[in-house]
Amino acid sequence: MTLSRIYLEKKGKLKSVERALESVLTVANPLLSEASLDLLKAGGKRIRPLLTLLCAEYGDPKRKAVTDSAVMLELIHMASLVHDDVVDDSDLRRGKPTVKAQWNNRVAMFTGDFIFAKAIELISDVDNLDVHRSISRVIRDLSLGEIDQIKELYHWDQNLRTYLRRIKRKTALLMALSCQLGALSSGCSSEIGLKLYYFGYYLGMSYQITDDILDFIGSKKQLGKPAGGDLRNGNITLPTYFAINRYGLRNSIRKVLENKNPSHEQWDSVIRSIRASGAIRDSEQLSNAYLQKGIKLLEQLPQGKVTHALRVIADYIGTRDY
Template structure:
């Protein structure tokens, strides 16, 4: 339901998104039946396609041409898909979006090579753009995304990590790729540098808000809504903002500390989720997400009023208020 509401906000882009979806299917096509099946399994599991949407909307501020825009939108979504496959291996995740992950459906080896294949396809597609600045921004983004994955591994089970570590991690994990989607969409459509900079910052701020809300929903949404067990982040050792806020309560801290690195029963998992959900931590985390949301909206206020500007604003509000 929530995903349907989101899609209604950018329904005007449906014809272009259908083109991108077909391009994605072609991109993951392989002579290997195994690679083909695993890649399609991931693609057909769906997704919000937020990154391609922001590429297209940013392009509306310049000389919009779908044949050019798709050359950026497709590789950015492929990079995101590849990171998801690798994430599921690292976190030993069995379910994503209510479907078995590639590693669960096949195995870790197939998942890793599928992620590598999808990433290689992204690099192949981006070569169609003859703009060195685009390649420079994208390569820097990919390096930072990889650094973010390593930092996440290093920070696992560190209940005493500081807020700065968390923010640095989600910046690289989520915000930078959304930021690049906005910036590259602007640049490839020929906008001026000032417009591209505002869109880049909008993408960064909304990406931070998006990830914080994701981390909140891991405790406030149901298993069915999430398409995976609530509290999965904590069970996988990923210390997110709600946990960082909740640990200030000595009683909650003691429970969290005692259950880290434990093979939790379903009842124990639900108990921890309820404890976080009913604490002030959720409200504190939402306030931080709101601050990033307001910063994102401020960046849009510097840009010309248009249908694209309005749609970006509506998506930003949706991201900041979504329930799952």
């Protein structure tokens, strides 16, 4: 089984999710509708809904709550993207103008808040307090993770734990929730739900580390922006952390981060040094270690097609190059 095969098999369900997303985002106000639907049409991997739909196969995947959960998770992700583009001052996302670029920051606020509220309204029909406690904690932590990222900008001396906590909040928890909700909304036991939660968590940690590696080694075409964008914005990710603490690049990185106006050449030189050091390889090793933990958990789940599909997704995350 390949990843494309999994997407193909889930095509019908993913289409239902897509239709539901389109339906909830079509509202009377034309501006809000257009801004939200443009974002939806820009596409994306839909990895979170895919995980929810797959994990629901351990229970009864036909339950309405399954699609609602998948839609809710994608809405939360979309809302965070709209606001992230204001935070990062990004004009393009997936090659298309961002909401803030097409209209302005205020419209981006309205749109993100609107989509987020839609997500909450949708999930409020679920009659399970544990589910609500879990979702609301993840959403709160997600926003705390984003605040941490700003707080820790340009802190070249931050420790590994700080970085890991940040990516846990920023990415891993939502993936963990995607898997857990798939299980719970389809009527699985909380034991299976918990195992899937941790599988999603490890997957998410690996996913974000890979993203942070790709930011250094990806081409401008693949990334849609110059390589090393995170570092240029003061964001210390894992490759930079290792370059500072293991490969003697502390002074050169510190110098460029503390410089008020570093030149393109200075940035390019530091980014080349990080690439050439063993920092990328070390980061890949840590990403892989998380992935292996996730894969190990799969051994504790019923062995069959679904578990195999989750293994394929884990393998894809370990080898993805975009």
